[in-house]
Amino acid sequence: MKALPFVAGLMLASAAAAETPVLTVYAPDYFASEWGPGPGIEAAFEERCGCDLEYKTGELLPRLLLEGANTEADVAIGFNSDITKKARESGLFAPHGLDTSALTLPIEWNDDTFVPFNYSHTAFIYDNTKITDAPTSFDALLNAPDDLRLVLQDPRSSISGLALVLWVQQVYGEKSEEAWAKLAPKIVTVTKGWSESYGMFTDGEVDMVLSYTTSPAYHIIAEEDLTKSAAIFDEGHYFMVESAAKLKNSDQSDLADQFMAFILSEEFQTMIPTSNWSFPAALADDKWPEGFKALPVPEKVLFYSEDEAAAVRNEAIEAWRRALSQ
Template identity: 90%
Template sequence: MMPESPPLVLEIAMKALPFVAGMMLAGAAVADTPVLAVYAPDYFASDWGPGPGIEAAFEAQCGCDLQYKTGELLPRLLLEGANTEADVAIGFNSDITKKARESGLFAPHGLDTSPLTLPIDWADDTFLPFNYSHTAFIYDNTKVETAPTSFDDLLNAPDDLRLVIQDPRSSISGLALVLWVQNVYGDKAEEAWSKLAPKIVTVTKGWSESYGMFTDGEADMVLSYTTSPAYHIIAEEDLTKSAAIFEDGHYFMVELAAKLKTTDQSDLADQFMGFILSNEFQSMIPTSNWSFPAALAESEWPEGFQSLPTPEKVLFYSEDEAAALRDEAIEAWRRALSQ
């Protein structure tokens, strides 16, 4: 026969029951909270990126747990295939959507895209834009007295102009640049690169390295985006950074999101895709991703964005055109810079 428990032990056990029950209920509530797995580039989910604000705003209305999985977006998805844990992927750009689409991993978003305010027509039923900008060269207007107003002006600038760009084999902005040059110069692209080469101080793997060199004063101009000066204007109250606007046009860059076919949270994924077009989501984009929102009227942009000069001519390749020209454009760049 088991001995009776001492009175003190019983008293402690009775007092602990409500706490234990509460912990069990809390654990059950967490277990019942649906999780939305969103694959995104590192920058998106960083403390300074748009991810944290979007996560908080969406969770406030969905009753779910939005979890970012960061890293190289498309390579990871292609590696995981149908076994991916992703419900939604965000951070694609239009120069790689052909490869993404051909994977068969993505489902139609089923949304009305009439709220989009892009400078080009967009009718894609799979990849949904969330922001955009134009590739541009940013300069310090206290050091560069006469900014180029065309690509020819840049090519013919003195060779002591110090320029930093990104590698098109590892950077989406670098790839946009070679496609931009290809669009402007066609079969004379390699000749254009040969003229530009003496001005290029270095080619970095990614955008952040280049832009850091520029802000540290190691270069006069840097390959970036027409929206880059907005950061300096709004966050730093610095009016010394400007985008050189070219009369021959600027290459259009759009970032995109898509729903995975294999998601086990289909309704939640649809809810998030719809949230992308909401004013709440879009109003966070300018001052967290420093880009133009894809579905917000210009009158609702922050003041620092409304004052930015924008190109009159927008250059853009469809995903089929970009895929067909990619290798040729990169090779023209490589040959010219290796001479």
């Protein structure tokens, strides 16, 4: 007879667990990792929603396109602005219905589907104790001595690598291949992803690495290291934004709406700088951490709309490929 209360307790606990709604959020690996913004966002949202937020990680768009209308995702977060056109055309996403007037992006953003959560600018990072005359323009980088060692990421597999070829396309247009030919002798290697490139830079194997204007903030805040800087170019820097969207066929529509609104909240936005090491998309700069306030930012922002990016993407990559294969 003593087992009855125990069994009853188990049944009640199981029933309570079954009644807890689950919000499934698809996210890139970096987002949900222990050093990314995901864990803090999960804990904060669960306090608000009385639900269980579960991340499923991996490549966002390929997985969603494969699963189609049968996807388990309620929300997907981590879309780069250069691939939102393909995501939008899938028909898988619902309008967010939010007031986005509080966005603090350096460009105007009018999108009824994708809600930005952070941004940065593509840039070359260097050690300011080793390079005291860093290039201040893209032209200066192209004309720097060929013994300057650079590492880049492949635009076919890396969002930062893709941003770079779009940046070069913005600056040089029809002369992009010529620009790449000038840069090629300085490129030590092209890596598949950002982590490998940045590791080469921090290990001292190269002089400059393709990264973001916000990368020095990590060194400043987490390591108290002031030796890393972004080279700011007169021609401007290509702007990148990451966003989230609600799945049209979500079976937790109300929770998904709550999460989309949470993205624009101050609680969410204040977690972004020191976990995703990017500028928050909806937070005034006087609320940024001190390490971010000190960062130099480009006076000019370069950007392709999703339609423009789709139109030039293949040729921009091909110009890069042709120049580096010579």
